[in-house]
Amino acid sequence: MSLTVRIRKKLSHFTLAADFSAADHFTCLLGASGSGKSMLLKCIAGLETPDEGYIELNGRVLYDSEKKTDIRPQNRSVGYLFQNYALFPNMTVKENILISRYKDRNLPEVQDRLKELISLLQLEGYEDKYPNRISGGQQQRTALARIMMSDPEILLLDEPFAALDANLREKLQMEMKDLLKEYGQQVIMVTHDRDEAYRMSDAAGVLEDGRLIICKPTRELFADPETVSAARMIGCKNIVPIQMLSQHELAIPKWGIQIRLKQLVPEKTTHIGIKAHHFGNKKDYTFPVCYCGGMEDTFEHIIRFRFHKQEAGSADIWWKLPYALTPDTLPDRIGFNEKDILLLHQEVGETC
Amino acid sequence: MDWYPLWNSLRIAAISCVIVFFLGIFLAQKVARLPGVIKGICDVILTLPMVLPPTVCGYFLLLIFGVRRPLGSLLARYGITFVMTWQGGILASVLVAFPLMYRTARGAFESYNKDLTSAGRTLGLSDLYIFWRIQMPACKQGIIAGIVLAFARALGEYGATSMLIGYTPGRTATISTTVYQMWRTGNDVLAFKWVMVNVAISAVVLLTVNMLEKKNR
Numbered sequence: 001m002s003l004t005v006r007i008r009k010k011l012s013h014f015t016l017a018a019d020f021s022a023a024d025h026f027t028c029l030l031g032a033s034g035s036g037k038s039m040l041l042k043c044i045a046g047l048e049t050p051d052e053g054y055i056e057l058n059g060r061v062l063y064d065s066e067k068k069t070d071i072r073p074q075n076r077s078v079g080y081l082f083q084n085y086a087l088f089p090n091m092t093v094k095e096n097i098l099i100s101r102y103k104d105r106n107l108p109e110v111q112d113r114l115k116e117l118i119s120l121l122q123l124e125g126y127e128d129k130y131p132n133r134i135s136g137g138q139q140q141r142t143a144l145a146r147i148m149m150s151d152p153e154i155l156l157l158d159e160p161f162a163a164l165d166a167n168l169r170e171k172l173q174m175e176m177k178d179l180l181k182e183y184g185q186q187v188i189m190v191t192h193d194r195d196e197a198y199r200m201s202d203a204a205g206v207l208e209d210g211r212l213i214i215c216k217p218t219r220e221l222f223a224d225p226e227t228v229s230a231a232r233m234i235g236c237k238n239i240v241p242i243q244m245l246s247q248h249e250l251a252i253p254k255w256g257i258q259i260r261l262k263q264l265v266p267e268k269t270t271h272i273g274i275k276a277h278h279f280g281n282k283k284d285y286t287f288p289v290c291y292c293g294g295m296e297d298t299f300e301h302i303i304r305f306r307f308h309k310q311e312a313g314s315a316d317i318w319w320k321l322p323y324a325l326t327p328d329t330l331p332d333r334i335g336f337n338e339k340d341i342l343l344l345h346q347e348v349g350e351t352c
Numbered sequence: 353m354d355w356y357p358l359w360n361s362l363r364i365a366a367i368s369c370v371i372v373f374f375l376g377i378f379l380a381q382k383v384a385r386l387p388g389v390i391k392g393i394c395d396v397i398l399t400l401p402m403v404l405p406p407t408v409c410g411y412f413l414l415l416i417f418g419v420r421r422p423l424g425s426l427l428a429r430y431g432i433t434f435v436m437t438w439q440g441g442i443l444a445s446v447l448v449a450f451p452l453m454y455r456t457a458r459g460a461f462e463s464y465n466k467d468l469t470s471a472g473r474t475l476g477l478s479d480l481y482i483f484w485r486i487q488m489p490a491c492k493q494g495i496i497a498g499i500v501l502a503f504a505r506a507l508g509e510y511g512a513t514s515m516l517i518g519y520t521p522g523r524t525a526t527i528s529t530t531v532y533q534m535w536r537t538g539n540d541v542l543a544f545k546w547v548m549v550n551v552a553i554s555a556v557v558l559l560t561v562n563m564l565e566k567k568n569r
Contacts, residue, residue: 035496047470072471086471090489150475 001025001186003154007053007063016040016050016210021186026180028218029190030233031207037190038083040207042158045080046073052291058153076340079152079185083159085143092264093142094118094127100150116282117145120179133329136164137172144176148183152225155180157189160253161196174201194235206230213347227347228271236273244269251349255317256309259285261338266345273342278303279334286335292316293320301326353542356522357530358549360438364526365506366407368445372502375446376453377488377495384461395458402451406511413516419444438524440517445506452505460494460515461487493565499559504554529550 003025009016017034031037042048044055046062049070055063057078064072087096097114106110118124121141126134131142140160147155160176161169177200180187190207191197197204198218205215208229210234214221225231230237243251247265251258252272287307293316294303300323304316319334383394401409419432429435434440463553464487472482488495510528518523519533527550534543 045470045474047473073470074476074478076474078474080471082467082471084465084467086465086467088468088472088486088490090492099477146475152474196385213356263526344398 002056002058003186003188004054005040006055007040007055009039009043009048009050009053011036011039011210013237014210016043016178018207018210018212019327020205020212020215022186022203024186024187024217025184026177026187026201027215027226028197028201028202028204029207029212030192030194030197030204030254031190032192032233035207036210037192037207039210040212041080041158041188041190043155045078045156046071046076047080051159053350054241056159063215067183077151077153079147079150079161081140081143081147081155081157083162085131085139087143087146092128092130093123093134094137095146096131096142097149099146113149117148118347121145126347137168140164140172140176141176147201152185153306154186154188155183157187159191160189161191161193169196172270176200192224206233208233208347211245211347225273225342226344228344229272229347231271231342231344235275239271239273239344240314242269252350254311254314255286255287256311257287257307260340263338266343268345269343270346271344273344274336275318276318278336279317279319279342281331281334282336288332288339289334291330298305299323303330353547355519357525357546360509360524361526361528362553364438364441364509365503368401368442368506369451369499369503371442371446372449372453372506373499374499376450378500379458380454380457380461381483384458388439390439399451400456401447402455404515406444406509407515410444410512411513413440413443413447413512416519417516424539428556436520436524438518441509441513441526444512446508448512449502449505452501456498457467457491457499460491460498463494464491473544477525485534494562496564500557507553507557508550541542 004021006019007016013034014036016039018040027041029037039048041330043050044062049090050063050065052065053063054065055061057076061067061069062076063069088099091099094114097117101110118127121144121332123138123141123145126138131139134142159171164172173196176209188201201218204218204221205212206221206225206227207213213227214225214230221230222234225234225236228239240252240254242251243266244265245251245258248262249258249260250272251266289305289307291303291305294301296302297320301321303319303321305319306316376557379398383391383398386394414435415421417440418429419425419428419433419435424433424435434443468486469482473479481535508528510532513526514529514532519525519529525533527546531543531546531550534540534546
C-alpha cells in the first residue's frame, strides 16, 4: 500500500504543488474550498494532467513527466468517488455496478461478486431502480459498489459526505469507515471538514493554496498542527503572533501578556494557538479578563472575552464551555495550560 | 397528382437529417471543448446560416459549387454536380438546418455533467463507449429536439434550394418549391393540396416527438 505523488500544476489562482507519500490505509487531505483538493485527486486518477512531476502507485509509475509516461485513467486502477456520485442516470443500480465488467457480466464469478456487493452495501431490492429513484445514501453506496466491482488498487474520495445532510452524514461516515476497513484497499479522501478527517483517517495532510503543507498521523496533526494554516484548518480559533524574549519566554503583544514556559520554544516559532476548549480559570497561566459577548451552541457556550491589556482592534478570544461546566458567574481571571499551547510557525512551502 | 415532390422532399430531408446529426454532434463536441475566443469565432461561423437569408446561403453554395467555379468544375469532372440536381437539395438543406442541430447539441453538451465521463474513464470504459452509451443518453432531450428541428427545417427549405436546384418537375421539385410554382402559375387547387400535405407531415413529426418524450419520462 503506497502512493507517491510529487507534482506541480499551474492553475488560474495558484500553483498546485504536492509532494507526499501515503502508506496508511486511510489518508485524508484537509483543505478549504478552492485549495486544489479535487484537482490533486484528478491528477492522481489521470483525469487531469500535471505540468510536471511523478506519480507512483504500489511501485507502478502512473505519471512521469521526464519519461513522458502518462497512463490513461482506464488503466490506472484508481477508483474515484465523486462528490455527486456520478451515477449513470440511464442505467439501473445493477447496470451501474456492473458497468466495469459489462463485457463479461454473465460470467458466474461476476454475478457472484454482484450479489456479494449488493448485500454488502445493503442495496437489496433496489437493483432495478434508477439512480434518481433512490436516496442520497443509497446513491453513495451504489457508486461505491460500482467502484469495488472494478477492483481498484486505491480509492479516491472527493468530499463524499458534502452533499448529505448532517444527520445522515455521521451515520454514513461510520458505515463507510467500517466498510472501507473491511475492503482493505488504500483510501485517499479530500474534505474541508476537520471532524470528518478526525473520525475517518489514519493520516492527515493540510492543503493551502495548492500546497500540501503538512502530513502526519491524524491524532498527531490535531495535537500538534505545527503551522499556522494547519492550526486554522483543524479548527483552532485563537491564533496570535508572538515575540520570543528568550528560549523559554514569549511575549504575545496582541493579548498584552507574557508567559514563561518550562519547555524549550523552537526558534522558528512565529505564532501560538490556543483551542477554544482549552481556557479556564484553574490553569498554569491566568490573566484578568472582561467579557464582550457570546452565543449559545448546541452543547456549549461560546464566550468571547479580552485580556485586560489586550491591544485595541485585535480579535476577541473564543472560549467554548460545555453547559454542564458553566458556573453561575464567570471568573475574573482566565487562562490556559502550558501543554495546550500550540507552537506554530508560518509555513514556507514545506513538504512531508 | 404527381407525388414526386413528396418523395423528393422526404428523401432530401431524411438524408440531410442524418448528415446534420453526425456533423452537428461532432462539431458541437469539438467546439464545446475549445478555449474562449476561438470558441466564439467558430460559434459565429457555424451559426451564421441560421440568421442569414436562405437565398444568401444559396448564393454562397452557387459560388462554391457552380459548374464554372473551381470546386464545382472539378467535381463535375467526376460526374458530381449539385446545381440543378436533387442531390444539391441535400447540400442546401444541410447548410440551413445544421445550425439548429449544432446549437441544441452544444447546449446539451455544455450542461452535461462531465463527472459522468470522468467516472466512466476511471471505471475502464473506452471513450467511444462513454460517448455513445453515457453522454448521448444523458443529453438525449437536447439531441432529439435538435434532430426534429433540423428535420422540420430541412423539409421546409425553400430559399437556398430554389437558388441552387431550381424547380424541374420530376427531377428537382420539392414540396415547398412546388407550392410556389403552382401558386405562381395560377394552379391554386394543387398548391392548396401540397400545403395540406406539408402541414400533415409536420403535425405527424411533432406528434411523434411528443409521444417519444412522454415515453422517456
